[in-house]
Amino acid sequence: MNHGEAWSSGGRRGSRGRSRGRSQPSGQWVPVTVDKSLDESSGNRGRGSRGRGGSRTSCSPRNSYGRGNDEHSPVQVYVKKSNVGFVEKGVQQNRKSQEYIIGSTKQPDDGVATLNSSGDNKDLLQSSTSSSSKSTHFSGGSFVSSECEDKGVKDGAKMHCDLVNRMKDVTLFCQESVSPTSDKKLELSSVEDHKSAQKAGGAENSSNESNSSPFDIFLQKKGVVLKPSIRDLNREKKKAAKGYTGIVIRPGMVLLKNYLSINDQVMIVNKCRQLGLGEGGFYQPGYRDEAKLHLKMMCLGKNWDPETCRYGEIRPIDGSTPPKIPAEFNQFVEKAVKESQSLAASNSKETKGVDGIPFMLPDICIVNFYTSTGRLGLHQDKDESENSIRKGLPVVSFSIGDSAEFLYGDQRDEDKAETLILESGDVLLFGGKSRSVFHGVRSIRKDTAPKALSQETSLRPGRLNLTFRQY
């Protein structure tokens, strides 16, 4: 049954024609000062214990700082023709003094964005500071801190294109000897995990065992499928109606929260599924010792080879040609880049121009599918051309399905990394000064995908991520 009309009729989401585009940047951001109150109830659960396994899971003492002194701090509201944005001076994210621009666009049925400063947008300005918090949760128009959780997180080990199996999980990345400029990493299950999963023959693994049969990101729904509750669906519709929110996380890094509508997500998922089952589709890369990656991957435009950390026109393991990037995907990317440029440009008045994000036209898209146990170690994306990296052409990342704990920072050190919760529909860009930021995915949060998405598609439990780049 198709419930798509519920999402497409009348509302901003559905009415967002490609030409009209809610993401069209327009006009200048005009500052207005307002007062705000911070919501102290959000997220500070004061857990002191360090997680087992140290770096992946710990909440280090450097997280400790109070939130109280941010109460009623003045906020600058930036207004422009079709967007509303906020700059909060001195709001800290995870201990670092940073400024954020938070722009929110709400487009009612007539497609004209409205100022939303007295209501919805105020909660965008909650401080994420918390004595034990490392993670920032920008959730559908508000962001709240959540403490670093160590439940079920295992120690990771890293490997330079060889398997080093330490504890349970193994992370792969490319060895200096293979590519001196590359340290792209991919999350692996351990060999043991893989074997036991094979034995168990669980749904998540049932179609992944052979490189010859493509991985299907859809799961056949068996038996009685429970309908999502009206309450859940209404909550999601309310979130969708709020529109998206643009946040400058740091110079060159912009988060467009709730940017892709459910309809957009459904389209992307269906397209990825279709491409994923064809030539050059989703596969589970194998390595020298036949250990399998726990992350499914498909490259569009050009192939990225995890063994050599190089791009090429064909996939060496099977000689397949990567599918082209669908034009619709590139349109989303273009709009997202323009919107981020607009936000960053407003912010650069405050930061003397260091926020700039250059324009880019993607010719590569790496599509990852993370199961609920998938992870991705801290790495830099630096296998694109020297020119692309030197110019700071942004990487644009779409998140769809279950939420992820996304790490980023200036060093390959999880203890020092910041955390963002990337939810379904979020778009993250990192270019300019942040092009070479270290980043990774600490964990996937089970059962957090929008119910409407699960209803409209048969996407497996897990997370679909698309990262667009220009070579």
Ligand SMILES: O=C(O)CCC(=O)C(=O)O
């Ligand atoms: O899944 C993500 O959010 C990040 C993916 C990524 O960093 C990559 O594919 O290089």
Ligand SMILES: [Fe+2]
């Ligand atoms: Fe990456």
